[in-house]
Amino acid sequence: VSALHTLAVPSGADLDSAPPVPAGLRVVAGAQHLSRRVWLDTFDRALLAKHVELYLEEDEEAGAGLVVRGAGITTRAGGPAGIDPGGAVSVGSLAPAVAEVVLPLARGRALLSLAAAGVAERQLAVLDDEDKTVCRLTTTRFTAAGAPPGMVIVTVDSLRGYEAAAEEVAGTLAAVPGARVVSGAPVQAWLEALGSAAAPGSLPAGRGLTSDMPAAAAVSLIISRLLATVEANLAGTLARYDTEFLHDLRVAVRRARTAVKLSDGVLHDGLRDRLAEELKWLGDATTPPRDMDVYLESWPDMESQVSEELRPHVEPFLRLIEERTKVAHRELREALGSRRLTRLLETGRELSEANDTRRHTEASFGAFVARSLRDTLERVSKRGRRLRPDSPDEAVHDLRKRAKELRYMLEFSEALLPAERWAELVRDLKALQDALGAFNDSSVQRAFVLDGAEALTDPPVHTLLALGELRGSLARQARQARRQLPDRLAGLERWRSEGLFWDLLAAGKDRLPL
């Protein structure tokens, strides 16, 4: 049996006893199954994105259990004790059969309760004139306090060899007034109707922007959306459910800083300066805790770079990282709980509606995009051409920052550019960014190891030797990353030298003014 279609049908239709089916077929309804479910997913809905549902179920027949359903699998196991609504589930408490399916999809992110509802499910068999089942229907109704009443989700499952019959049945159901085809698990359709299918703050900053809209309005909207992402990740960052909350918050700040930086001549200078200052403050506040998170996460890898003989002696350095992590997160919590951040987030909300932000009313978003992309590519290219094997590390870091600006600008303007060419440019840019990132990580870590060694109180000589080895290894990694740069730069440079970049702009959906 495989799921063929999922439809959302208005609840007025009599689907449980007499759903409409094509002539010559009849329906036999099974018993209704009632349960209460709490769905769990990562903040970015990684499970539902793969059409996999994870839920804690209370059911009269089967009792309490944790169920994974989707991708052709249904697994039920004893649930983790006491999931706190809104809290994270301990990954270690998951039954192995559940963990095996869920953890690879969750990619290290915490599993949080997403929604709760009463669920009434009924299976129906559609039979032909021989009373052979030719397709199966499952009707699902969700009820939750505060949720609008509404629809029945009908899943049409085809049986092998009877796909045509299932298609016909789905077609008949789709013809019910008000019915629509939906994708994914039934709960996704329900969440969609509630407006909570996507993670809060997950709207791409440039979604739906058009070339002819005023640049000031578009840039304001971009910044506003990015600050909404910051706000959406606040609770998870404070609770430290997983390290991705802080990462996503920080990336949103960086993107917003880029938008503000490039908005010279678009936004009022006063607004622009204020945003730049506040975003820098917030970005700076996130740097130490993010660095510490990365050190802790990459600790097994760092430790493995020390020879086996000295590895046990590197332990004091790990303790130092743990202590600094605590301090860094305590300071971050202060910043995130401050009035200063509240005001910044208010500004973000105002920006989405503001119409007095513009400086030059005549500038269109298309013109802004064309200019900003050209300038950012030029800056990356210029720094790349200047880079020599003996250039100081600062030159590489500068190149890395400019590449980020280009990447973010490309993200903001995705809606305006042809998808395939856009993806090609992003791929070439990403290859360069990966090498730059590897170089940056190694050199920042190397500096941190030295700093850490100095901070240790009376470190044993073996610990210092171990840290020396680690620094040596990180230096080798940095050199290796640097060696990759010429090739990666050449991949990006052809966009400029061969005129590909201009083709990209000229082929833009809204033909960007060049």
Added chain:
Amino acid sequence: VKVVAAYSIKGGVGKTTAAVNLAYLAALQGYRTLLWDLDPQGAATYLFRVKPKVKGGAEALVRRRHPLADAVKETDFPGLDLVPADPSNRSLDLLLDATKQPERRLRQRLQSLEDEYEVVVLDCAPSISLLSENVVRAADVVVVPLIPAPLSLRTLDQLRSFLDETGGRRPAVVAYFSMADRRRRSHREVLEAAPSGQGDISAVTVPAASQVEQMGGRRAPLAVFAPRSEAAAAFRLLWAEVAAAAGLSATGPGPDHDE
């Protein structure tokens, strides 16, 4: 994949009853099972309520250019699929004869489904023919129903000779008494005299029971509508023997069978 063929030189001995019930029990135990109805009469197809029609007919079942998977129909029972009969299965012999390596064609056709199924049950038309040779060459176990009548052991001997003559890999044989009616003296005498439980003759006897006859009306395997009947119990025992002869675990596939 393990191939189990329900086969008899003689007709009307309970061959389809065996194929349907054994396939159902294999699926019930967790084996991904396919029942291939090769008999043009299509009784197994009828019992699973599937229409006796294969797109392209028997030719599609024999020719390589038609994937066998396209003919598969999912039954109403989890884990059990069916390749239905088609009236043109009457010409299977002729069609097989026209292929290269005609005596191995069935095995070759089944190879394409090896990843999908763990057990394939063949329900064959009664005869000794090119199709029979194909069935024998494809099978790991040949299940032979015998009516408890004086001539039935002779039929089994004929089959043994046929297997010897066919050469190559010899499938295991599990013969059993079918449609046994102990009220009939002739049946009683044969059952008492026969070497049941020895060699390739199973100790299992499937009785001539009304429930078995009801399969035609209920259009379902015995275990579905008469799970506590003597006949259903006999088929469970028979399946255990067949599974053992095929080298399958008596407790069903292990937890790693999907890997």
